[in-house]
Amino acid sequence: MPGTDVHPAERSGLALNDIRAILLDIEGTTTPIAFVQQVLFPYARARVHDYLEQGDIARLRAEYAAEPPTPDLPAWNPEAYVYWLMDRDRKSTALKALQGRIWEAGYRAGELKGKGEVYPDVRPALERWHAAGRTIAIFSSGSVQAQRDLFANTTAGDLSTLLSAYFDTTTGPKREAISYRKIATALGRSPRDILFVPTLPQSSMPRAPRKCGRRCACASPRPRSLSRIPLTILAFAPLPS
Numbered sequence: 049m050p051g052t053d054v055h056p057a058e059r060s061g062l063a064l065n066d067i068r069a070i071l072l073d074i075e076g077t078t079t080p081i082a083f084v085q086q087v088l089f090p091y092a093r094a095r096v097h098d099y100l101e102q103g104d105i106a107r108l109r110a111e112y113a114a115e116p117p118t119p120d121l122p123a124w125n126p127e128a129y130v131y132w133l134m135d136r137d138r139k140s141t142a143l144k145a146l147q148g149r150i151w152e153a154g155y156r157a158g159e160l161k162g163k164g165e166v167y168p169d170v171r172p173a174l175e176r177w178h179a180a181g182r183t184i185a186i187f188s189s190g191s192v193q194a195q196r197d198l199f200a201n202t203t204a205g206d207l208s209t210l211l212s213a214y215f216d217t218t219t220g221p222k223r224e225a226i227s228y229r230k231i232a233t234a235l236g237r238s239p240r241d242i243l244f245v246p247t248l249p250q251s252s253m254p255r256a257p258r259k260c261g262r263r264c265a266c267a268s269p270r271p272r273s274l275s276r277i278p279l280t281i282l283a284f285a286p287l288p289s
Contacts, residue, residue, distance in 0.1 A: 070245060071185050071231065074247075079198070087163070088160075091151065092134075093131070096150075097127060108126050144189060144191045148190065151194050155200075162201050166203060170202075171207060184211050186213070192216050199211055
């Protein structure tokens with residue numbers, strides 16, 4: 049059970065009825081972290097050698113050249129560098145593109161089709177918000193292609209028809225306010241009209257959305273330490289329809 053410092057959305061002072069768009073994270077928000085770490089990540093890792101292409105190598109080489117020298121950084125080898133990035137869960141655009149392509153092939157082959165795990169409250173919430181005319185978008189470190197494939201192949205069926213847009217690391221880091229301004233522009237909304245619902249973040253995580261005027265709700269029903277979080281939604285149900 050969550051701690052006693054957790055408060056449902058309806059007890060928060062944050063007004064939600066005027067929300068026009070909802071921006072969701074994936075890992076830990078719509079999808080269990082275990083599925084990502086124990087199914088998707090190992091699936092991609094086992095196939096890196098077979099899918100690594102020249103385009104990947106060029107992007108990886110550019111990122112490698114920008115790495116600060118550290119004792120554990122391997123000598124340049126694209127495959128070794130990919131594993132190094134994976135081991136550190138780095139939000140590398142080149143890595144995420146490679147993973148997304150591997151997963152796309154897995155969905156097409158039927159090995160991942162229909163296996164994208166989502167929490168039980170996700171489909172009802174998406175349907176409720178969609179029916180109410182709210183724009184629903186995704187902002188995750190996984191590539192846009194990976195996001196599209198995941199939501200088209202979930203354990204709750206194809207949810208992609210309920211989503212309007214996808215954003216990844218090519219938009220910018222989640223910690224930077226400029227990323228949220230770009231998303232607001234792309235959605236044609238004022239930042240104040242958008243609620244960002246991330247995985248429960250590190251303590252500084254909610255600040256970037258608020259810096260650009262966007263409201264931020266840490267909406268995970270998973271057991272976490274939620275002190276210092278301004279709004280916590282224990283499940284998607286308390287969000288307005």
